[in-house]
């Protein structure tokens with residue numbers, strides 16, 4: 001009996017201390033040093049067990065929203081009541097629930113309920129499971145203008161709190177997150193603290209996420225299932241977009257088609273992701289969605305010394321598909337800094353290629369990636385190792401304004417901004433891309 005307890009204690013020790021340490025070391029890159037990170041905020045569970053915690057919402061297909069939350073009490077039903085007047089719920093919907101185990105950790109009951117049809121640009125009030133506080137959100141508009149907040153590699157530190165406070169000062173419509181959410185790194189209670197940490201923001205506006213390396217959480221032999229917590233907690237509308245995996249999907253909002261790709265699942269030309277992407281791009285109607293935006297985790301273009309080259313194989317596999325489709329912007333995370341490129345295709349400036357932006361600077365516990373390659377590349381128009389977030393205001397069918405807001409401690413300062421013109425209207429690009437002459441390199445017009 002004693003021997004069994006001792007071996008259990010040793011196993012617990014390995015899970016709690018050794019594996020996260022190993023995981024962290026695997027992520028760390030020795031080529032650059034980062035400033036001391038700010039402390040992690042451990043948001044406590046302080047509600048009754050039947051009350052919802054970690055409430056967050058995401059777009060769930062046309063005119064629908066998915067409401068996700070967790071209860072400790074397993075008897076709470078997966079029901080959401082909602083309406084346009086506070087306290088008066090004229091509609092309700094029933095959804096599904098799940099839970100998962102990870103070594104010695106058992107999750108609470110994780111609820112996912114799709115509600116709708118909802119009116120656009122409208123405030124709704126809702127209650128989860130029939131217990132606890134009322135929450136509220138606003139649906140995105142059905143037409144331009146629309147505003148996106150973009151922040152990657154969030155974590156749950158004091159820096160993250162500053163970033164989200166700045167994000168929350170604007171009346172944005174949808175948050176886009178290009179991977180690396182909680183930085184739990186196998187310590188599952190950190191997924192719970194993260195869910196509680198982001199709830200004030202993620203219950204209020206739809207958060208559309210894709211996954212990063214910190215979501216993988218698999219180990220050879222002892223835990224081979226990747227993305228277990230991520231898939232259980234953050235389901236995205238993959239069914240709704242014809243995908244068979246939560247790791248890649250797309251959605252339309254106002255006149256923007258957004259594609260979320262998976263940097264850590266197969267993307268070669270025989271893969272399910274490649275075939276899905278090809279089919280998804282073929283269905284894009286630029287008359288209906290003039291703007292085409294893609295998110296990945298590991299950047300395809302970066303002049304930071306951190307994680308150099310890690311996105312190359314994905315770029316080699318998929319860049320031509322995006323170029324042919326005349327994608328407007330590609331956002332990436334992973335590198336903890338900000339960088340904006342000119343329009344690029346195949347490592348050359350090309351006015352028919354996407355603008356590439358790295359925005360992995362949400363504020364996680366690992367700190368910043370301070371070192372950039374020298375001399376600077378002429379393709380890289382702005383680069384800075386600071387925490388912050390981005391805003392993409394799509395004003396109409398042709399013009400959008402992108403800005404990057406650096407965290408200056410308690411203030412948010414616009415450090416970079418640019419007007420963008422959609423490629424959907426460019427006859428020259430349409431003809432150039434159709435003619436498959438990627439070597440035609442045009443001066444960038446930004």
Ligand SMILES: [Fe+2]
Nearest residue numbers: 180212213334
């Ligand atoms: Fe990452």
